[in-house]
Structure formats: C-alpha cells, structure tokens
Amino acid sequence: MAALEEEFTLSTVFLGAGPDGLLGVEQSDKTDQFLVTDSGRTVIHYKVSDQKPLGSWSVKQGHIITCPAVCNFQTGEYIVVHDNKVLRIWNNENVNLDKVFKATLSAEVYRIHSIQGTEPLVQFKGGAVRGLEALLAEPQQKIETVTSDEEVIKWSKFFMAFKYPVLIFITEKHGNYFAYVQMFNSCTLSKYTLLLGQEEKSVIQSFAASMDRKFISLISLSSHGCIYETLIPTHPSDTEKNQKVVRSLLLKAVVSGNPRNGVALTVLDQDHVAVLGPPLPASKECLSIWNIKFQTLQTSKELPQGTSGQLWNYRENLFMLHGKFLTVIPYKCEVSSLAGALGKLKHSQDPGAHAMPHFVNWETSQGCGLGSQNSEQSRRNLRRRKIEVSLQPQMTASKRLLLAIKKDSEKHIEVELRKFLAMKQTPDFHTTTGDIVTGLLGRCKAEPSFYPRNCLMQLIQTHVLSYSLCPGLMEVALEKSDVQMLQLCLQHFPDIPESVTCACLRIFLSIGDDSLQEADINMESVFDYSDSVQDEKMEEQTEILQNGFNPGEDNCNNCDQELNEKPQDATEEITSCPVIPKRAALLNAVLHSAYSETFLLPHLKDIAAQHITLFLQYLYFLYLKCSENATMTLPGIHPPTLNQIMDWICLLLDANFTVVVMIPEAKRLLINLYKFVKSQICVYSELNKIEVSFRELQKLNQEKNNRGLYSIEVLELF
C-alpha cells in the first residue's frame, strides 16, 4: 500500500516562479536539505523538517539562472549556471553570488548532474558531457555536438548502475524521440529510437527512469495520459547501429490529455509511480500514486490551486509547486502485494454495496467478455483499463518471446521473458506460459547446447505450470541431472507421474556429493540436525520411550545379540543423518510429492539396492527425529510429515523386500524397523486396553452427573 501523508508548505515566502514554474529542486549534501532554483535569479537552500530556508543566493539583476543549482557531493559546494554559459561555484559561507568562483564555458549548458559517489557532470545542449574537474581545468575547451540539428534534449537523468555512472537523455526531433545512454565505465554512447507504437501522434509530457537489474526502465507519460515503459539495455550488444526500442503500455488514462500546465511523473519504487495532473479534463489537478504492478490507484490528493506540472521526488518526499508555494508531500510505499493493491478499491466501495464474489468464471475468462458486472462506475473503469492495458501488450510480448525463443540468444530470451512476466495475470496466462516452455524445450532438443535454465526456473516459479502443461521439462532436467530444477518441479507441479517421481528419486540418491555441493538447492525443508544432537542425547532416549519406541529395549532376544555387539555404532546411526543436507532437501521434495501406491511400487523396484538402503536409513533417521518430540513433527519450515515418512518406508519395503533382506548392510535397519513395528503393536494394544478403562471411568462420571430420575426444580420464565 502506498499512502500520501499530510502536505506542508516549505516556505511562506513567495517564490519568483515564472509561468514555467521552478527550474529545479536538487538534493544537498545533507539529508533533509534541498536546493530550490526558481526560474528567475534565486537559489534557496531549504531544510525540509524545519520548513524554512537556511540560505538564499541571487544572481545580479540582468542575469538569469538557466540551469538548476546542484550540490557537489564530493566537496559540498554548490554549482549553478546562469546565462547558459557562466558557471558559478560557491559554498554556504558565501553571501553574494557575484563574488564567487566563475567560469565561462564555450558551449551552452543543458544541465549539471550531481549524484552521490561521483563527480558532477556537465551536460551541454548539444548532448556532450564533461566531468566538472576536466571542464574546469580548461573551461574554454571545444565541446562537440552529439545530437543532430534541430534535436532538442527533453529530459535527462544521471544515476549509478552497478557502481558505474550512467547518463540517459531523451531528445526530440520533429515528433520523434531518441534515447541516448552514455555508460561511463565503457565510455560508450548508444542511441535508441523510441518507437511509439500505435500512439504515433502523442507528445511525451514527462519522463522518469529507474534501474531494473540489467535494464534502464524508462517510464514516460504521454500527452493523452497513458504511462508507457521502455526497457533500454545497459549493455547494448551492438553500439554501431541505430537501435530501436519499443515502449509498452503500463497504465491507461491516468491523467487527462493536454492539461494547461502539463503533467508530471516520477518513479517512487519498483512498483509505484506518482503522477501529477488532472484525472479528468475538467477536474482540478491531482497527485496520484499508482501501482504499476497491479495497475491500481493507490491514493490520490487533490491540489485545487493548480501546479506547474513539475514533480520532484527525493527521499520519500514529493516536491511540487502548489499555487505559488513550494509544497512537500511525504509518502510511504510498502512492498506491493495484491491484497494491498486491492485494498484501496475495497475501501472506496460503499459499505452497503453488494460485493461481487471473487471467483474465476471460466466461461467468461476464456473469451474476451471479461466485463465486470459491478455497477460501480469507478471500479468498472479501472477494470476496463486493466484489461485494455494488459491484454494487448501481452499478446505481442508473448509472440515476441516465442519468436525470440526460436533463434535468439539465451540472454535475449531472458530479456523478452522478463517483459512477458512483468505483465502477467491474464486469463490465458497459463496456456501462454505452457507454450513458451514447450517452445524452449523444443529448441533444447534441437540444439543440445541450448539449456535456458534461468528462464525455465523463472517460468516454473510463476506457479501456473504443471507437469501436463509441459511434459518434456522434467525429462530434459533428468537428462541434464539438473537436481535444482527437479526439486523446483517437484515442489511446484501437482501432477507428476509416479515414474518421473521415481526417476527423480533415483537421481537424487545416485548423484555424487561433490556435484550436489555446487547445486543451489532450496534447503527450507531441511533442519540442521547436527547441532542439537549432542545436547539432547539424554533427553532423546527418554522421549523416544514416550512415543512407543525404544531401540535399546531387549525384547527381541536373538536378533538383538548382533546389535548389542556394536552399541557404539547403533547410537551413531541414530543420531547422525545418513545423507548430506542438500541430498536431504532433495529427498524431502520427493517425500512431499503426491503419488498413488499402485503406480509407484513397480518403479521403486528399479532402484539399486544400496540406494534403497540409503533412503531407508534416511527415512528411519527422520522417523527417529520425529519421535523425539511429543507432537511427532520435525523441526523446520516445511518438513516431511510422519505419515509421509511412514508411507515411504512401507512402500520401499513392499517394493524391495526380497532385495533388502539379502543385503547384509540393511540387516540392522530391518531389525530396528521390525522392533519398531512390534513396539507399536504393543503400544496400540495397551491403548485399546486403556480405552476400555476410560470408558468405564466415563460411565462413572456420567452417573455422577446424572440428576436422578425425579426432582422438583424452580423455573422462572423471563
């Protein structure tokens, strides 16, 4: 859930904001302090928590500031440009801007970018950039022009991507938009043409960008009020050609088109964007937070006095010009969950209104008639928006992905897959996902070297796949002995055939310990048994007795003799896990999987005898661990249950009894199991005896409670 907090006005001082609003709000080197540059001559240094200015500087009459003041985080000095070419640097002690350091540059400056951890960057209107130090060393150096004629920089952003600074800027020429990405680690400049898709005519009003692992996610707000996302790779494969990037629709009609003062957009976190603008053509301007993941409106605030269509976002504070005053609205964004995203909708509903039952209607979801029957206007609008937004781009995304699967590199497939997964939850999502997996597997078969492990893992984790939707997947994983993938499949697929479960089991038991160590296996079902063993040894013995099993109990005389010869071994066998934790995790996945006895038994016969013994030892060990506590459960997050353990012991013995009987190593295990069963029978017969006694006690108790056959009582009716 995201929420806007109470707004406050930063200063009652009237700002000399022109019709275009402020030049900029920039962070200072101290948290909570900001530099505000108005479109005239003044730079004001504010402390937000105090809601008051700490300092103010103006350029001389006749000069005009052309670029917002920034703070050089490395020196703590402030930098501003006035009259396009004159650069000024000062600090808090300086009072008069005319007397501070001045450098006149040879080209007009577009912006100075300054962020934590790197030196400020000066960007010229021709698109070229220079580091501040290098520029000051030779202020009059020649500045080349990167952009073509009539290409105007519309927006730029400088940020760190994997410790390296990246500059992205957008230019416009005759209604065409271009994105330039300058990487400072490799000194490469890539140019991309932004393809607008069907919305050719629209004018982009506002941009925002964020880093999403290997991509720059460029969010743009177009003049007709839709938000688009464009993914620009940070490691371009080909720098030579003019590449094209497509934008995909994220949200539709969040603001009305062509407002008076323009609209603005800023990214709050990976799931939330803030949008400034009127939601309807005639309405007042609003600041709204949208969840782009679930495409829901999270909160909104009306700004009746109008804004300049500018929005800045620093450290959970949104800055904007409300009326004539600089206003700060703090916000909070929590990790978005579907419940949280829908929460807002629930609140907006009338308390008396009849709630729609939330169930999937398979009839309608297959066709396109996914219309909401709810009469509530707002909700219907939202729903419609959602469908329009999500259905179409997904078609293309999945198609693109399917195309990519046929020929492109693994990396590119991953990129397309991420795009596809970014807009999930359509009715046919699971079938599309199935098609994608089938496509991937088809290529795997054709090209033995091709194994898009990451893609497949991601797809499995969407929870929509099942064995029957992609029958080849587990075969491929079995072929490659990819235990991690197999574990994931066992955990996520509800319908694995018994033969495949058994094949998994075979691999899990036979794979070498060293190759297991390398695999990244989900260990949540395994509890580290080793640490608790020593301390609880004494206790353990007594507690095992409580649950009816005492391995030391000498009631099986002749077969015990052998056991008694090696008492050391016996305890050792009980207390240490016979398999390494990673193998245990894999075996647990098998224990958790669903099966039908009849179909599983024939396949269990195919497992090698020593593996059967190992698995039995492990199961026996788990059983002993279970019986250590009164609830008969294993510690850990998702441990196998006692029933699963017992069922598998029975199954293994049923399937392989003649084999196991012949193996000398399994003899002691069998003796233990035999004694265990015997003791269980003893316990149950005792329980049955106790039951009779209890029933007699209950009878006695009933007689005591019995009020007798006759009494006279007082009744008062009220």
Place this chain on the structure above:
Amino acid sequence: MRLLCPRPPSLEGMGEFKVHRVRFFNYVPSGIRCVAYNNQSNRLAVSRTDGTVEIYNLSANYFQEKFFPGHESRATEALCWAEGQRLFSAGLNGEIIEYDLQALNIKYAVDAFGGPIWSMTASPSGSQLLIGCEDGSVKLFQITPDKIQFERNFDRQKRSAIHKMNVDRRYMGVSKRKCIVWGVAFLSDGTIISVDSAGKVQFWDSVTGTLAKNHLIANADVLSIAVADQEDSFVVGTAEGTVFHFQLVSVTSNSNEKQWVRTKPFQHHTHDVRTVAHSPTALISGGTDTHLVIRPLMERVEVKNYDAALRKITFPHRCLVSCSKKRQLLLFQFAHHLELWRLGSTVATGRNGDTLPLSKNADHLLHLKTKGPENIICSCISPCGSWIAYSTASRFFLYRLNYEHDNISLKRVSKMPAFLRSALQILFSEDSTKLFVASNEGSLHIIQLLEGNFKHLHAFQRLSGTVEAMCLLAVSPDGNWLAASGTSAGVHVYNVKLLKLHCTVPAYNFPVTALAIAPNTNNLVIAHSDQQVFEYSIPDKQYTEWSRTVQKQGFHQLWLQRDTPITHISFHPKRPMHILLHDAYMFCIIDKSLPLPNDKTLLYNPLPPKNESDVVQRRTAHAFKISKIYKPLLFMDLLDEKTLVAVERPLDDIIAQLPPPIKKKKFGT
C-alpha cells in the same frame, strides 16, 4: 432461603413455577426395521421391530401423521408401496398385510403359505407384488383394486444369474461364517448390486454373471441398499452405523463413460442401519438405534433453506403421557403396559434453577399389563384420577380406580358396548363425568361415567364425505365443546349439550399436531406441523383478533425452523392471556398481551438475566417465553397455578437400554 424482594405487580406476569422434572418414564422406542418411500405422495412408511408402522409426511415438515399399532406376532420384514399409494407389509408370520391409510386400520391379511416372508417388492408398474419366503420360494401376487391375488410360484431354480454368482469370503476376514447377501438391487442396465455380510458392495454383470467391481466398505455387514429412481445414485447402510452414498459419475469431465464411485459416508447412527431409502432429495436411514435419519443431499435440494438440514426423528409425534391434575398422577403408555405414578412433593421454595429437597418421592402405583399380543394405541387417565381407559387395535378397556389411603384398587368396567372395539384417541372431560372416544370407524362416542358404571350418550357419526379417522380430541373445560381433528381435513367442533356439529375450522395445508380449548373464552388453539399456531373462537366461529395479528405479522424465523412438532397445548387457569405449549426441545408460554417478536428480536435468550432492569426488559420484550432446560421433552402440563410437570427422556437412557454397538477400535488398525 429465598430473599423476599418486592416486585412491581406487572412483573409477576410470568411468575415462577415449581417443576416436577420426571425422568422415570422408561420409554424405549423400537428399532426401525424397514423404510419405504413413496414418491407420489412424498410420504415415508417406517416399520419398527414391534410391528408398528408409521407414516411420515415429508412435505409437512416430516410429521408423523399416521401410525398402525404393532402386534407381537407380526414382525415386519418388508414394507413397500404399490399401485400408487397402497401400503403393504410382509413379515415372519407369513402374511401379507395391506393397511387402510384413511381408517388407520389393517385392511386385510393374506397368508402366502411359504413360511416367514423375508422380502417383498412391487413390480415397477406397481401392479404386482413379489415376495421371498423362508422355504426358498418366490411368489407373485396380482394387486386387484381391493385385495391381492396369488398368481404364480417361482420354484427354486438354479438358472438365474444371481444364483451362479459366488460371493467370496473376505480374504482377510476373521469370520469363518458363510457370507450372506443382505440385499440386492437390479438396475435397468443389467447391473446387479449386492451388499453382503463381508462388508462388500459388489457390482455384477447380470448377463455374464461376472463380478465387475468390488468395494470393501466396512469391517461388518452391509445390511441394506436403496437405489434412486434415476439409478444415478444409491445408498447402503452398514452394521457399524455408517451410511455410504454411491454415485454414478463421469470418469472425466465431458466424457460419457460413467462409473460408480463411493462419494459420501455419513455416520448418524450408532448401531446397525437395518434399512435405507433414497428419495429424490434425501438419503433416509433407520436401524437398531431407533432414530430415523433423513439426510438431504445438498446438490439435489433446490432451495437451501431449513428443509435442507439433517433430520433425526427419535420420539413419536403424539403424547404417550396423560396426567391427573387433581391427584398429581402420571399415566405412561408403553407398547404392552401402562404405568401409573404419583408425583412427590416438597415444602421448600427456591430461586430460579434451584433443585428443591423432596419431602416425598414419586411412587410407582400401578403396572397394568395388556392382555393379548396387540400394542396399546392410546390411553388416558381422568383428571380426577379415578378412571383409566386404553385401547388396542381390537379391544377397549376402562378401569375404575379406588384410593383408600395408600392402597389402590383397580376394577375393570366390563360389558363395554360392542361398537367400542378400538379407539384412536380417548379423552375425559374436565369434571371426569364424560368420556370421549374417537373410534377408528370415524365416529366419536360420548359416554357418561357414573360411579363404577357408564352409559353411552351419543355417537357423532362420520361426516358424510369424509373417510378420515379422527386422531386428536380436545374438550372445553366447561364440557360444552368437543373438537376433533383428523390428519388433513379441518377441525370439527361439536356442541356436547346439543349433541350436534357446531362448526368446522377451515382446513389448512398442514396436519394438526395438537389441539386445546381455552377455559372461559372457549378459544380453540390449533398447532400445525409447519409450526403455525391458530386461535379460533368457537362461540364466534371465527379466528380471534390475536390469531389474525399473528398471521399478519408472521412467526419468528427461529420458531418456524424448529424441527419437532408441538405435541401438547394447555392453559393457565388464572391467566387467560397465556398459552402453554411444548415440542420435544422447548417449552413455551405465549403471552398474548405482549407484542410479537419480529425476526430481528432475540427469540430465546439462554442466559440468565443480569439485573432487575434486564428482567423487566425481557419480560415485556415479546410474547414468547421459552425454556429449553427440559429435553427431550415428551410431556409438559400445568398441575396447578404454580406447578408444572415435565416428562423428559434423556437419549443416554435410551442408548443404555439398546444392545451394545459394534465395537470399533480407536487405536491401531
């Protein structure tokens, strides 16, 4: 000691009662042997091990509207409906019996001459009866309009497929007995379903005589089977008290291939489920534990209202207890004897809920055994306590009681008139001078009682056009009015002074469950099986204003949702505005002077009131004053202004007298 706290007079409205809480009525219902469901009339016939046959109207809130008394030699083994709504039974005495559902007696009995009859079924057309006899013969009877006629005998032949099938013993079983097939069903597609003593439900192919499928469902016998008319579902009952529902379901969705699947187990019985029936919407089961269980199938019930709830019927829907107010006597009716008890007394007083110390305990005065094998139909003790009357299916008995200090002498009044052979209901007038008898011929007799003698005063003959026997009677305390009701037609009110029919209360859709005439006002209060209560003014020949108001506003939802009928209505001699009534699970005083509750008000608050203002508030809140302390309640009446008698029959006491159920191990397998 009770603290005396002055109360405003208005609060004394309900007042306190001393309640004689009687649990010594040692009534044990007979186990259920057969059930037969009639789809046409939505009625259920139930036969019990003592030969009693009961008819339940499933459309009228499962009311037991008719019953035929049992007979010692007539153990019913089979029950079926045929030719529309004609009911037949057959039993171990080798006779086939047809019941007259209007006159409530046995129409005729035909000996099949094949020894005890173990099974009987009607042909699908309903025109023939097929019985299976002890000697192994199967006999076919043609049903004629007024009787049945023997048609042919099927010899014991080894030709039919069913004889060739071998039902193998359960291979793991411990029992070495022969496996007995307890029931079979023959489906129109040729499948035969058998249930047997080895706990199996088996599906056979009747053409090839081969076993198609086998379900082992119980460790004990599977005793009964019933198939739905559509043959898409059937029900079986086991000796462990479990009922299993089997359904014919598609193997996969959209496929036409169907198979029988065991879908739902129900455990509503503790003992053998001797019989099951399958109505279109419910599974019906009964057995040794005497409960009749009606379990609606939720997927077949269209309206999910209270009718869709599980019904468990244990007690008869008629009064088995009568009471002499003057001598504080209770007469209990059993199948073959009557018991007379004198209530004890106390001098103590107490607060609500207190149990008072007894100064004198209750006495068992008399144990009157019937002669002959027939069950008692009805019985009554006169208000003065000097007369006891009861009737079996063929004889009417009247006794005169003399009390000399603690000694009681009993003298049978002999020479009863020939027309008084059998009564469906007996009632004494308030002053014990008159006896009213509803005979099963449909006539009502008025008999004048003199010291040790009697005189037949009048007989109201069956009204022309009605064929129905009267089974409920009520007389006004002044002795002027007699109300009588059958099961479906309206209530007739007779003027006893003028000896003529006064009026008929319009017939209502649901059968009458209880009747009573209020003192002074002579208002007739009628309770129906749909839980409606009407008040009808006999002098004015119209419903009273209060009754109209009630009908206009409607009863509280929870009142209408009660699942046992009101079996007794009485009045308070000093409080004309009060009506006292009870069903098996609650006792209620309706105060007509108070507003009626609507669905939003709390009908019954089990919590004791917190303080004096709460008491006032509750007393004046609404007309229904309900107590659920006494249950299951078989009888409740007012002995005097301040004293009530409540006869309870706790289920545990009944269970204690049943044979022990099959023991199931809780631990281990």
